[in-house]
Each structure stands twice: as structure tokens, then as C-alpha cells.
Amino acid sequence: MSGWMDHLTIAPIVIPLLAGTLMLLIGERRRPLKAAFGMTSALLQLASALLLLLLADGAIGGTDEAAVRVYRLGDWPSLFGIVLVLDRLSALILVLTAVLGLAALTFSLAHWQRAGAHFHPLFQFQLMGLNGAFLTGDLFNLFVFFEVMLAASYGLALHGSGIARVRAGLHYVAINLVASLLFLIGVSMIYGLAGTLNMADLAGRIAGLRTEDRALVEVGAAILGIAFLIKAGMWPLGFWLPTTYAAAGTASAAIISILSKVGIYAVLRLWLLMFGESAGDSAGFGGAWLMIGGLLTIAFGSLAVLATQNMARLAGASVLVSSGTLLAAIGTGQVAVTGGALFYLTSSVLAIAAFFLVIELIERGREVGADVLAVTREAFGDDEDADEEEEMGLAIPGTMAVLGMGFISCALLLAGLPPLSGFLAKFAMLAPLLGSGDGVSATTWALLAALILSGLATVIAMTRTGIDVFWASPAAQVPRVQVSEVVPIVLLLALCLALTIQAGPVMRYMEATAQSLHAPRDYVRSVVPAPRAPERAEKGRP
Template identity: 50%
Template sequence: MNLDWTRHLVILPVLLPLLCGALLAPLTQGRHRLKFAASYGAALLLLVNALALVYFSDGQWSGSVGVYLAANWAAPFGIALVADRLSSMMLVLTAVLALCALHYAQPRWSRIGVHFHSLFQFLLMGINGAFLTHDLFNLFVFFEVMLAASYGLVLHGYNVARLRASMQYIAVNLVAALMFLIGVALIYATTGTLNMADLAARVPGLAGPDAGLLRTGVAVLALAFLVKGAMWPLGFWLPTTYAAASPPVAVMLVLMTKVGAYVILRIWLLVFGMEAGPAAHFGYDALLWGGMATIVFGAAGMLATDTAGRMAGYAAIVSSGTLLAVIGYGEPLLVTAGLYYYLASTIAIAAFVLLIELVDRIRTPGAAMLALTMEAYAVEDMPAEPKGKGVPAAMAFLSLAFAACSLTIAGLPPLSGFVAKFGMFHALLQPHADGGAIGATGWSLMALVILSGLVAIVSLMRFGVRTFWATETVGPPRLHTAEVMPVAALLAASVVLTIQAQPVFSYLARAGADIHNPRLYIDAVLGTAPVPGPAAQEVAP
């Protein structure tokens, strides 16, 4: 039996950025074009590979699950990487955001310091590994790779505000890493395994003290994920970090916030689904009510701040809270709409954090100097302002892009944010899987989603009026095409999501059906045998 060549595609999202980052690390400061070309080329290959995984996982592979056994050790003893519809979709989203962030960083931000591109590639390695791994300890390893790279990137182009925010960010995530290890240790002590499929197979048989210890370990582990997922009150660090980070780094932080929600979705539906016996639906209520509290916190933060960077951070908190509440509600149809919202909100907030720096250039002379950029210029190797021809109709582009971001984040028509929220409302109003109708909890969730959207549009339009209408501008801002194209590409992706909502929802429905079927993963991972070595050849005397 030989390994199908398509299964090797599963490990490439980890290997490509690892090799690229290692090769870029020795390059000196003056090799900006070479480093950008290599990093951008690796991101393009990641996108092609992710699209191929989407194709193969959507019906080409048996069971729609591709399993790669690293070092050819069978699960649960070896490292298993698993690509299905959901993880492949997340890899596509990661590659798209990475390409946009690198493109935006090319004229200026990637030239500060020597190791921007190496750290960026190691960050991609950690994120991709977190999406693909099917083992809790290796999930911890990939989380630490992701966080270690993000520590350097958050400090990138350092200034006082960025140093202060990064110290808070590092301290919080170090505590979360400790909780991660404690949770993993408790789970292993109880079940004797860290492979997610094997864990899902063993949980239904646990009872008594073992079941209680497992719940304790899972609760501690969940706290580590919820720190990254910014559930209230664990997400206090996020707005400050978003506001202080450079724009291309903030784009990846938007995605990293969603990694926590992704892991919660993956583990809870796999391990604590309907087949988990006495542990079925453990923690769902905490996710639901915690997510709803997070929506309230994020909406209040958006209304209270007038700083665009912090506004983006609170918008990400609202988005994360909505996803956690959707997971906790536990309806498969709602999870499908939540996955669409996952895509739409991530793309919209990523476009918004890139747009903030460009919008600030049209303000009054004092504000237009951009304290962030000015302090970054204090670094000796900071390059000058990007040169080149100004983008025609720059003011029109900025205002239309801001309006599109605002409508999508708030969930108003006609863009993908509205489609996502309409899909969630439709799912909430449908009869439940057990035949019951929507209750007070469902109505409360709907009300919070609607109110958070109203708060978002009020806050964003207030900022827009002050920026575009109530400010005397020096003249049309000069925008570099490398800065405009990523914003335009992300907004175009939002438009495509809107126009192609039906096939996207259809794909996400299949992905949702997969993750609600734990037996599919258990059989695929534990049933994949190692590839036997070549048979010994008899040598004639």
C-alpha cells in the first residue's frame, strides 16, 4: 500500500512557511526585494495548496477527510494532521489574509527591522498547524510557535504605545500557555491520550471521579483558548493590542483571535457532541452565555471609544462573542450560518484595520502626521514615505471603502455581513433538532446581534462623519497602490461572498455536517494505517 500523493498536500501548509522562514532568517537588512519575493511567493503557494485541499476534501477523498501520519506512526501514538472541509477553508482564509498583509507591508512596514518576513512565515506555520493538527499537545506546540512569532511582530516598528501593549499581550498569553499545559496534563492523566479522535472515542466510557477530572482539565484548557478568543472578561487585552500593532500585523491578529473560536468549535463538537454519553453538551451553556456577555462588552466598547484602532478591536470582540454564542447554542443550521459570519467578519475587520492608517492621512495637519508613523520613523532603519503616483480619486476610494467596511461589520445590507446575520436569524427561527421552537435564549441572542449591529453602525458612522465631513483636509491624500490593492482585494472578497452566498453556504453546510459527525473523524484518524516499508529483496548468491 502506497500513500496517495494528494495526502502530502496536508503537511505542506506547515512545511512551506517553516522552510521559507528558516531560509530568510540569515538574510541581511538590505535584501528587501528578495525577502519580499520569497515570502510573497510562499504565501501564493500556500493559497494554491489550500485551494487544492478544498477540492480534495470536498468529495475527492474517502469520507472527505485527508489524514497525514507524520513520521509514519499510527494514531493515537503518532502525530496526525487532518484536512477536512472546515480546516481547508481556514487555510484559504489564512493565505488570503497573509497575501494582503504582505502586499500592504511591502512599501514600508516590512522594511523596519531585519526579520519581519521570517517572523511572518513562522506565524503562518503556527496558524496553519493549529488548523490541521489533531493532537492536543501538538496544538500547544503550534500555538506557541504562533504566539512566539506574534510577540516579535507586535513589537515590530516599536514605539512606547506598542511596547506597553506588547508587554501586556505577552504576559496574558504566557499565563494562557501555562493554563494550556495544565489542562492538557489533566486530560492525559484521565484518559491516557491527547489525540482528539481517540479522546472522543474514550470520553463516553468515563464515569465518576475520572469524568470530573476530565471536565476540570477541559475547563482549564478552554480558558486558554478563550483568552485567545477574547471571551469576556478574558479579552481585555485585545483592543489595546489592535490599536498599537502595525496594520499588516493587526490583520493577522484578527485571524489569530478567530483561531481560539475555531479550536473551541472543533474540540467541543468532536468530543462533547451527542455521542459523548454523560459528557454530552458539557460547557455549552457557558459558551452561550459567555458569548452573549462578550457581545455586550464589545458593543459597549465600540460605543465608548472614538479611536479607530480600538474600535476595530471591539468589533473583533463582538465577532468572537457571536461565534462562541453560536457554538454554545448547539444547532447545526446555526453553526453553518456562524461559519459564514466567521468568514465575512474576519475579512471586513481585516480590511478595516488596513484602512485606518490610510484614512488618518486625510485629517488635519496635526493628526495627519500619524503619531504611530512618526514614532516608527525614530527607528534608524525606518524607510521614507512610499513614493509613486497618487491613486486617482483617493478620497472617493477611502470613503467608499470605509462605508463598505462599516456596513459589513454592522451587518447591514447589501454586503456579506447582512447575509450572515440573516442566515443566523433564519436558523434561530427554525424548529430545533429536538422539535422545539425558539425560546427566550434564542430571542435574547437575536436581540443582542441586532443591537450590536446598531451600536456598530452608530460608532463607525460617528467616526466617519468626523473624519470625512467635519475635518478640513490639506488636500487629497497620496496613497501607494501597494496599500490600496489589499484593501480593495478584501472588499472584493466580501462582495464575492455576497454574490456567491448560495454555493458558499452549501459548502459550509457540508462542513458543518462533517463536524457534527464525530464518528467520521474517529474512523478516519484511527483507521489510517502507516505505510509499510519496502519489502526486503532477496539477493542471489
């Protein structure tokens, strides 16, 4: 393969970088021009991500087999230069990021782009940091892209001002600065002992470390893992997440919601590379803690779902449940369960983003504190309207009907009820554990109970919220909704429906991805090729 296809791997980083830089040169008064550049960039990123997905799966490129694509900047060797690596996992999350970016940006055109300065450049740099984190092949550049991503997310979290937003945003900044410090400490310890930061090279060196060095590398990996788990929102490190996501602007929250999955991605990638089956005595290091932490996060998130009376915080608590489910599934260390977890990741990311967007439109026509007032009336039996004549046959406005269908769809997806993709994803995770011939372990029963109870908690919370919003305290006036705000929601929910209809092909892709993650030989050989044996000298020549 030659020509422009060779450089396609770096396109998801270069496109938003150029777009964001160009937008900084354009004044804020020319916002329509910035929006046009932003939409063009988002569409190009989606097109390039889809092409990369096909390449990673072997569907195009002249081969029927998937291959790990390595892009060496400056053509430097992998151990000395910057290297980008594309495989099935990174391609999958690139597509998810591009879809969320396009949906959130389209939604923002109606209102949020005008809520503050420099929204469009921040949005593009956010996408650049995300794409770079998913493509990079070494820990140093993972830190660089992490910081780019976080710096942009600080601006997006604070975009639109307001006391609650500023307070939550400052807490978010402080917590992530601590996570960045832990990141640097962990990376420094690993580099000092292993002598490399290239992920593929680390995978080959862990098994050969001396016992005393191995212990220190594990400590460094644990510190690095804490930094990732803060971003993933694992209990007790994720206390900041619901408040920050609830306070952020809607378009910002929709794209920031995937930041928790960056932590999941980093844990999944590095854990299976550094502490997989080929890691010798370190094989499986930390797996039990991932399982325990995931179960505790599901429990904490489920309690938060039940306790909240605010829809935005409900969406934030749903992110915690999603992260806990993924961490617990990854902690099992089983290939088939990891495949189901990737299916769940895809479905939950799309559903949570759609839920954030739906919340903005539902609450637009409602008075502040309507949820709390509805619960209060319900608890104390306020009969204020008891003497009013009941109005029969009241027509439901078309806008509220559309929003209600969107709300119900999000509820079904987040609760994991049949027949949508949320249910199929949970079934795909549990089926290998319950169907194993070795019997059902205690951790499997714990995960089964956690998934069922978290789904029940979500059903209760969403039903209660739906009754309060659409029946007990309906909007004082029908919210004015633009087409550009409805289309992204329909797109995200339609993709969830497509995952349900095409569950077979999607699961085959996820299972192939999981197999390559648990047996990363192709990844390691592609990034760090084995040295060639010296050629035998020809006769008569030295």
C-alpha cells in the first residue's frame, strides 16, 4: 500500500490540529465560518476513522487479514522516535470519538457555541487529544496527548460560566492535575527500571526483569493505574464525576463523557501488554483489584442513580455504572468477556451521549427545581390541584412525544433491558462466565448480581424521573427545539439500534479485537520487529 493511504493513520490527529489552529486566527465575530470549519473537520475525521476501521479489520487494503499498522514519524525506529499504532481497538474507539464529536458539534450549533469564547478551537483540540491518546504507541506521548485532551476539557467544562459550573470545573482541574502528577511518577519509575517507554517494547521486557526490579515496576504500574482509574471514575476516585458532568454545558458533557473511556482504554491496553500471559511472574498483576474496584464502582454508581433528583447528575451517575461494569469485566481476564465488554463500551458511550443531549431539550421549558418540587408534592401529598377539573384527552405536543421516545430509548439502553444493544452487551459478558465448564465462581455471581441490581436501580430511577418530568411536573411551555438539536440524538440512538440489528457481525469484530488484545504478539512484532539474522557471506567474499 502506498501513497496517501500510508499517511491515513495520522489523519485523525492532523485534521483537528489544523482546524483548531486555523480557528484561533479567526475572530470570534466570524463564528459561522468557525462552525463551517468545525463541521468539515468533524466529517473528515469520521471518514478517516471509518477507513481506518476497515483497514484494521482487513476489509480494504488488498488483504483479507487484519494487520497492525505502524506509522513512524520521521521514519525513525520505533524505540527512538514517535510511533502511532493502529489496531482493531484503537480503530473502534476512533470511530466512537468521531461519531460523538460530530453529534455534539452539530448539537452545539443551535446555542452552546455562542455561550462563551473559543468553543470551536477547544472542541477541535479536545478531539485531537483523544485521537492521539488512542493511537500513540509509547507512554511519553500518551502523557502528552492526555495533557492536550485535559487542557481542552478544562475550557469546555468551564464554557458558559456560571457559579456551579466554575466551582465544579475548578475541582475537575485540581483532581486532574493530581492525576497528571501520578502519571509522571509512574512513567518515571517504569522508564528508570525497564529502560523504555514504548508499549510494545515494555511487553517484551517485563518477563526478563530481575525480582527486585519487577517489584518496583509493579509499583510504578500501580501508580500509573491510579492516574488512569481517576479518569475512568473508579470508586473511590470518581466522586468528582457526576457533579462535573452535570455542571458542564450539554455539548461539552456529551464529548467529555468519553474521557472516562480513555482511562478504560489505557488500563485495557497496558494491562494486557505489560501483565498478560507472557509477563512471567507478573502475569495478571492487578486483575483482582480491577474486579473489586469495578464491583464497588457499580454499587456506588447505582446508589447515586437512585439518590439523585437531577437528570444531569443521573447521566453522570450512569457513567460511573458504565465504567464499573467495564472494569469488572476486564478484571476477569477472559477473552470472551472482554469481547462483550467492548460491545458494552460501544453501546453505553452512544446511549449516555444521547441522554445528555435529551436532558438539555427536556429541561429547556421547565422551571428550576421542578424535579425536587415534584418529589416533595409526592411525599407530602400536596392536593393543590385536587379540586381542578380533570382535563381528559389532552393532546401530547409532537416535540414532547419525540423527546419522550428519546428518553425511553435511553432508559432501555442504560438499564440493559431487551431487546436493545445494552441487553445484548450484558448478555455477551455474562454468557461466557456462566457457561464455563469449570463451574460458576463467586466473582461471577457477584458480577451477575451487580449487573442485575444496577439495571434495576436504573429502571427505578429512570421511571421515577420520567413520571416527574412528563406527568407530575410537565414543562410550563413546549420547548423550542431546532432540527440541528434533534438530528444528533436520532443519529446516536439509530446507531444503538444498528448495533442491535447487526449484533452478530459486531460481536465477531469485538471477539477478534479481544483475542488480539489478550495475545498481543502481532502488535509487538509489528511495532518492534525482531532483528534479522546476519546474512551468510558469499563464497570468495569476506
